[in-house]
Amino acid sequence: MPSVTKHTTEEIWRFLSEIPDPEIPVISITELGVLRKVDIENSKVIITITPTYSGCPAMKTFEDDIKFKLQENNILDFEIKTIHSPAWTTDWITEEAREKLRKFGIAPPIRGSEDKGVLFHSETKNIECPNCNSNNTNLKSQFGSTACKALYQCEECLEPFDYFKCI
Amino acid sequence: MTKNEALVKYCLRLGDSSLILGQRMAEWCSNGPVLEEDIAMSNIGLDLFGQSRTMLTYAGEIEGKDRTENDFAFKRLEREFFNNLMSERPNGHFGDTVVRNLFLSAHTYHLYKKLSSSSDNTIAAFAAKSLKEVTYHLRHSAEWVVRLGDGTKESHSKTQQSVNDLWEYTADLFAMNEVDELLIKENIAIDLNEIKPLWDNTINEVLERATLTRPEDSFMQKGSLNGMHSEALGHLLTEMQFLPRAYPDAKW
Ligand SMILES: [Zn+2]
Numbered sequence: 102m103p104s105v106t107k108h109t110t111e112e113i114w115r116f117l118s119e120i121p122d123p124e125i126p127v128i129s130i131t132e133l134g135v136l137r138k139v140d141i142e143n144s145k146v147i148i149t150i151t152p153t154y155s156g157c158p159a160m161k162t163f164e165d166d167i168k169f170k171l172q173e174n175n176i177l178d179f180e181i182k183t184i185h186s187p188a189w190t191t192d193w194i195t196e197e198a199r200e201k202l203r204k205f206g207i208a209p210p211i212r213g214s215e216d217k218g219v220l221f222h223s224e225t226k227n228i229e230c231p232n233c234n235s236n237n238t239n240l241k242s243q244f245g246s247t248a249c250k251a252l253y254q255c256e257e258c259l260e261p262f263d264y265f266k267c268i
Numbered sequence: 269m270t271k272n273e274a275l276v277k278y279c280l281r282l283g284d285s286s287l288i289l290g291q292r293m294a295e296w297c298s299n300g301p302v303l304e305e306d307i308a309m310s311n312i313g314l315d316l317f318g319q320s321r322t323m324l325t326y327a328g329e330i331e332g333k334d335r336t337e338n339d340f341a342f343k344r345l346e347r348e349f350f351n352n353l354m355s356e357r358p359n360g361h362f363g364d365t366v367v368r369n370l371f372l373s374a375h376t377y378h379l380y381k382k383l384s385s386s387s388d389n390t391i392a393a394f395a396a397k398s399l400k401e402v403t404y405h406l407r408h409s410a411e412w413v414v415r416l417g418d419g420t421k422e423s424h425s426k427t428q429q430s431v432n433d434l435w436e437y438t439a440d441l442f443a444m445n446e447v448d449e450l451l452i453k454e455n456i457a458i459d460l461n462e463i464k465p466l467w468d469n470t471i472n473e474v475l476e477r478a479t480l481t482r483p484e485d486s487f488m489q490k491g492s493l494n495g496m497h498s499e500a501l502g503h504l505l506t507e508m509q510f511l512p513r514a515y516p517d518a519k520w
Contacts, residue, residue: 155397156318185322186393188400221411243408244308248315248401252304268400 108176110139113146117170123162124247127201130163134193137184146171146179151189154248154268191267203231208253208264228264230255238262271454274447275388276331277350278457280340281447281493282394283323284351287341288501289372290316291508292359301362308408312369315401322394342512346502347495354437356501360430363416363423367430369409370474375441376402378466379458387455410474417478424479431475432483439488441467447493 117139118131130136130150138149148167152160164181171179191210194202199209208231227236235257243266245252250263293313300306324337354372359365380402383395416427442460451457475482491497511518 152318152397154315154318155322155401156314156316158314184393185397186389188393188397190400221407221414242304242308243404244304244311246307248311266404268404 108146108174110141113139113148113171113174113176116174117148117167120163120166120170123159123166125202125205125207127205128194128198130166132195132198132201134189134195135163136167144178146176147182148179149182149184151184151187153189157248189268191265194265202265206231206262207250208262210265210267228253230258230260231262232260233258240264269446269450271450272330274450275456276327277447278451279323279327279330279391281350281352282391283320283327283340284349285355285372285376286316286320286323286398288349288351288504289355289369290314290320291504292355292357292365292368295359296365305362309365312405312408315398315405319394319398319401322390322397326390326394338512342509346497346505349497349501349505350492350495351497351501352437352492353440353489353498354434356497356504357434357437358500361426362412363427364430364433366409366412366416367427368434369405370413371434371438371441371471373402373406373409374467374470374474375463377406378463378470379460382458382462386457391456406470413474413480414478417475417480427478428480431480435483435485436487436489439485440490440492443490443493445493 114131114136117136118129120130122128122130122133122135133153135150135153136148137151138147140147140149148171150160150163150167160183167181168179171177194210202209208228211228228238228240229236230238230253232255235255237256238253239256240251241254241261242252244250245263249265249268251266252261253264254261290313293309293316296306296309297313298306300309320341321337324340327340328335328337352372354368357364357368377399380395380399384392384399386392386395413427416423418424419427442464444460448457448460452459472482489498
């Protein structure tokens with residue numbers, strides 16, 4: 102029997118922060134804002150997560166990784182809850198994580214810009230090329246390599262790049 | 269009809285419409301006209317499946333008969349599906365697909381906006397979350413309809429034909445019955461008469477930009493509220509449900 106260690110919510114939060122996003126391994130699930138809450142109720146650990154996109158295939162991986170991380174730390178009495186409200190927003194991605202995204206080659210989402218122009222694209226404004234920092238870039242497709250990204254191309258260095266869409 | 273029975277039907281309507289359109293999107297996978305659009309269609313499908321899962325799971329919880337999202341998706345027959353008729357229309361050519369998607373995403377966009385303040389917390393959360401995704405779907409289809417409508421002579425005439433062909437399925441999007449009556453009183457559902465003028469405005473704006481003509485209302489198909497579908501749904505379900513029916517309880 103593994104000895105059951107007493108962890109504080111801060112400790113649990115800290116080691117869960119080591120779990121990387123399966124698609125974008127440079128940022129963690131806490132930096133992404135997927136991990137919402139860590140509670141301890143009667144010695145049971147309750148983890149609350151929220152999906153980025155409704156159909157995000159990474160959610161299952163997040164859950165498995167959290168389970169594994171908890172078990173690795175001798176926490177066997179736990180529950181993982183998924184909530185949908187408040188809905189995840191790209192605004193929850195931390196400043197530090199935005200910098201990491203840029204270095205990884207993904208243009209980070211523009212903060213707080215829930216697009217006003219609903220019908221036709223108006224998000225073309227100033228998406229900076231993560232490769233050469235030029236603002237002379239163009240949208241190629243609203244849907245990129247994953248549901249959360251759009252495909253852009255830089256007119257200066259001609260490199261295509263992913264842009265993390267605002268939602 | 270009790271409130272819970274109505275709520276189950278309402279959730280199935282929302283969940284089924286997303287599921288069936290999602291399956292249509294999946295049919296584009298590896299068949300897209302260009303790589304970007306192939307990926308776009310698959311991503312839209314993924315969003316729709318995610319949305320559908322929330323509603324089907326919730327329907328199962330309220331029903332209280334231990335039916336899961338998978339039971340609803342894979343173990344029901346045509347007449348037990350409540351998706352709107354538009355969502356089951358076959359993909360046709362790319363123009364048919366984007367016009368159908370425009371009609372549907374304009375509908376869900378305005379509906380989810382209002383449903384975000386539903387008195388049912390699960391539906392409100394579902395709507396608020398889905399709205400963000402549907403906004404992208406609407407923009408995607410609207411831009412393509414404009415590009416094709418206001419494109420070449422051939423793309424214009426083909427897209428106008430798509431609009432004409434699909435028009436008879438638009439009225440079904442706004443049909444209501446005792447389910448709505450009961451749930452509107454509880455501030456759970458939205459009166460679709462409120463959605464219609466908003467949908468009209470959006471559609472008119474896009475069609476005008478696309479230099480396309482809005483058809484006159486003539487014969488309109490209806491029936492999804494009672495599980496009456498076109499034969500297209502049967503073909504779709506045959507493919508979608510094949511694996512779980514041939515190999516019950518298969519896991520992968
Ligand atoms: Zn560049």
